[in-house]
Amino acid sequence: MKKVSLKDIATAAGVSTALVSYVLTNKEKEARIGEEMAKKIREIARQLNYQPNHIARSLKSGKSFTIGLIMADISNAFFASIARVIEDEAKRNNYTVIFGSSDENVDKSQDLINVLLNRQVDGLIITPTEGSEKQIAWLQEQKVPFVLIDRYFPTFPTNHIAVNNFESAYEAVAHLVHAGRKRIGMIAYETTLHHISERKRGYLEAMKDHRMEGAEKRLKTARYAHLKTDIRAAIDQLCTGPERADAIFFATNSLAIEGLKYINELRIRIPDILAVIAFDEGEAFDLFYSPVTYIQQPIEQMGKEAVRVLLEQIKDQKKIIENIYIDTTLVIRQSCGTKH
């Protein structure tokens, strides 16, 4: 069953395709189409169930009405939720979303950028990986509209949507201090990515401001590719000896999940022996026997803003760069031993 095209309608109506095009794109006024004819064409289009060919349109207009979405890993709850919001929001604006997962890997990221640009996406929403500065800079040179989300590079200005990582981390650590914890540790990723650095900085500053000793030595990192083993090692180090930590701040939900699994195995009681705070949400945190206090990122807002900024960028290339910072909320549960 062949698709019906403008030509089919034109033939059926005994007119040129141009006329049909004008009518079906509601340009009757500008093109001074007769009322009779317009009605007739519309009727035929309806009968034949005409569906415009988006590809032909894109070729002509140079716009695909498609957004490319590059996330670190769509199967991760945080990114999946963002993807969800972005798709909804894009759809509301008649855009469609193509996605891919970079796995925090520079080469995959480059590959995805290439694939998506070849597909003529009108713009990109990206959670950039470590070491992808050059790729991002190149996008900027090429004047490809894009927005970074979750992370960004402080060294050069780009559109980005981020959360106030420093303050959020600071606040989380302060909360632990006020809950009476003395030996607070942190587990983060081993990365130079700015959002993680900021979280680390928030931890260190808060520790300093509250005159807590040994922050540096209690700041552990894990490699993305060796999450499980590295986290276990970190926790082993943190939770043994006379100076064992009485609180851990996890820089990320995946770190927290892995960490809590091991803490469970070790039968370290929370919050009695150890207090815990995590960045990001996770349904697992709700179900944990001691519901986990966490820093809640406003996912809905982040996704919507990302789409908004990107679409504005697409509409008007020379538009000024927008940096959106959104505040998080510290959701206090029982994992720090405080009831509010």
Added chain:
Amino acid sequence: MKKVSLKDIATAAGVSTALVSYVLTNKEKEARIGEEMAKKIREIARQLNYQPNHIARSLKSGKSFTIGLIMADISNAFFASIARVIEDEAKRNNYTVIFGSSDENVDKSQDLINVLLNRQVDGLIITPTEGSEKQIAWLQEQKVPFVLIDRYFPTFPTNHIAVNNFESAYEAVAHLVHAGRKRIGMIAYETTLHHISERKRGYLEAMKDHRMEGAEKRLKTARYAHLKTDIRAAIDQLCTGPERADAIFFATNSLAIEGLKYINELRIRIPDILAVIAFDEGEAFDLFYSPVTYIQQPIEQMGKEAVRVLLEQIKDQKKIIENIYIDTTLVIRQSCGTKH
């Protein structure tokens, strides 16, 4: 910065675009291109950093090398994981994925189908919603290649990837019986979707075969749109009175998560007072104080098969319908009180 096209290369090389096209699509042999010239063209293409325009190609070939993915909700861990696998697998085959969430809503589903088909996707992978039979039947009439995943309609044959829902549910309930549970309940969705019906049937059959009383009255359902309240009501009914259930089988991960939250609130101890089994995975299940026994669906395999079947279908329209059934694994943890 304008994109370079075949014409640019042709001009630079002083030849026709046809020649360039032949070279860059490696048809030199068939088109008898001179070695010298081929080398020269390739070099120029490299220098200008030529990237083929996918849209133009699609228009010409009538193929977009794009798959449409319609999931119930991409922010749900199960679907997100499937989406992840599908995207990876599609990419390996030089396909790209556009996605959308139907929210278990027929109208949204129809809307997504329209949007994706207008985008000229070459085929669809769908988790069909309740009541979408007509849409699916229409796709079949229109000879649009598609594969259903997770669910399907037994009333008419379609390509689909499914799990042996009946047997899995049966096995889960049998496991509960062998663990000594007497009053086993089930909480499912209120839906006519076949995969859920099969899970219910598995429960009922297993109960009958093991001579367990009161299965019907202990089979509760919750509406997707009123998950929280309905689940609470169901659990209230199941877990009170002298005949209170000593086990609950959740038909889905979202049901289980919501259910466990409430069970936690009620301070019903697992597995002492209540045993629990869930369909699907969830990191929350690992972290639960009594790690949850669950039916593990082979997500990777499901996603890969879906892509395989779809691509075969795209290649050869008259290909016979494929129904893939994949076995699940019952992952036994502590939530049923048994250690293996």
Added chain:
DNA sequence: AAAGTATGCTTAAACGTTTAAGTTTGCAAG
């Protein structure tokens, strides 16, 4: 020397749209 054929390239149409620039007809104004 004529015919055939291999080689290397060009032409042109096509995919389904959009849209600027015609063309034709009728009618009012000069």
Added chain:
DNA sequence: CTTGCAAACTTAAACGTTTAAGCATACTTT
């Protein structure tokens, strides 16, 4: 009775590819 102009269409080019068909030129055959 021109001329002007509005109304209602049509033509044709363009977007960037692909690909069948065509056209020289040179090299073999007989």
